[in-house]
Amino acid sequence: MGTLSAVKTKLDSRTRPGIGERTRETNTDYEVTVHETIDGIDRSRWNHVIAHAKQASVFHRYEWLEAIETGLGYTPNHVVVTKDGNPIGILPNFVVDLPKVPFQRLWSTYPGFGGPAITTDTAETLDAILETIPTLCTGRTIVHEIRAHDTEYLQYSDVLRSHGYRPARSKGRFVLSLTDGYDQVRSGMSDSRRKGIEQGKAHPYEIVEEELTRATLERFHRAYERHMEQIGGDAYPLAFFENLLAMDSRLLLLTLRLDGEYAGGFLELLDDEQSAVHGFFAAVPEEYYDDHASELLYDAVIRWAIDNGYDAYDFGGATGDFRSGLFRFKAGFGGELVPNLYWERGDGLRWKFVTAGRELYLRMRR
Incomplete structure (x- = not known):
């Protein structure tokens, strides 16, 4: 990429424009x-x-x-x-x-x-x-x-x-305050969210904090692509996720296993600047919805964020339509709708x- 023209460019050695x-x-x-x-x-x-x-x-x-x-x-x-x-x-x-x-x-x-x-x-x-x-x-x-x-x-x-x-x-998006601890968070959930968490825990499950490697990201990405196709969204390419490895200290990858089988996971962004965890990438195929996979993962990441001193959990985008199933699902965790x-x-x-x-x-x- 060539050097672009400058407006009132300073041409000393300190300020000479670089490439691009x-x-x-x-x-x-x-x-x-x-x-x-x-x-x-x-x-x-x-x-x-x-x-x-x-x-x-x-x-x-x-x-x-x-x-x-x-x-x-x-x-x-x-x-x-x-x-x-x-x-x-x-x-x-x-x-x-x-x-x-x-x-x-x-x-x-x-x-x-x-x-x-x-x-x-x-x-x-x-x-x-x-x-x-x-x-x-x-x-x-x-x-x-x-x-x-x-x-x-x-x-x-x-x-x-x-x-x-x-x-x-x-x-907007739903943002959940974590400053009063997990018991307060749980008491603010809807009955259906609390029930979903308990029903999910009634079956053999395991949630693992994965080491961030290309192999674990590739597995997550395969489930993420399926998830995005099922909800009609556009998936980011694997190359984007591979480049995120450069900021691995700001990522949290949680994997869910049900009856020993891989059932997707969450890739979270750790916003230390704002003391928040962002739920930015979800990979839960619809065949695990009835197993309450999403409730189990949200419950786990909320607990993780509290244990690690974060003040808020950000559920990500909300449609702005209270009739939407996704809107009601996220609202059930008790967060505040923030514009x-x-x-x-x-x-x-x-x-x-x-x-x-x-x-x-x-x-x-x-």
Whole structure:
């Protein structure tokens, strides 16, 4: 990938753009670079920002972004703000196709959650990031979208609006507080969830915390593909999971065996930044539903998270429709329905065409 042209590029040895990097000088104190690959960015300096930025999460970490780029093939446009040569703010982004139209969106972050991660000089750093985004939305890329998981991002709402962003979509996920211990969690479950756990335990079963290897991931992935096919979802390729091995300290792989037979499992993300465990990948084939496999696995991972000092368990996406079976299933564990935060910034006739089509589609569905 060749070196990209720069806007007001500094050409000294410290700031010369690297491969796949654009540089923009905002003033004498701040500099913005855009990276079309995470390769070449210093891992420790990137993760240092994540460790000290209040809203940052496991989805901001270098290893997660590297797995997306390498395993899924999405093109990054990561924005980094430095002051006196030190990174103080980042916004990870990937270029992703828009469904059903020949255009693309710049998304922070997909898969997962994103948004700006800033350690200091918040107002100046946020402005520097947001002023850079329009230069990245060119050609087929017609909109920038932020999908954030932390309601702390609401403090940026007015600044985002001043830069042309608008709130978009209403979805959420169930988040279960673990701070009062397992007995309190269990008392908050519905009767049907507690009954399902007990019925699952009535039969011979074993839940194992697996060592993370290519072999254990391959076995999990086979069950995961079956699970996604059965629920009508799109499965991520094995290459993505193999690249996640670089962040094995942030993964938990639980395997369920029923009567000695492999019955799927969960691959969890450990979000030490937010003291949460994310239920991001499930692999429970439908032939084990009647054995209450999911209840057994959720019960085990909740206990594991409490034992290891995490404050919350995140069940992942909820449809926003209380009539959905998946919605009711997750709600039965007693978690709080927490909104995901979406902001969009799009320009031009093509974006207006796409948004009009989306509104028409949603009206027809209703």
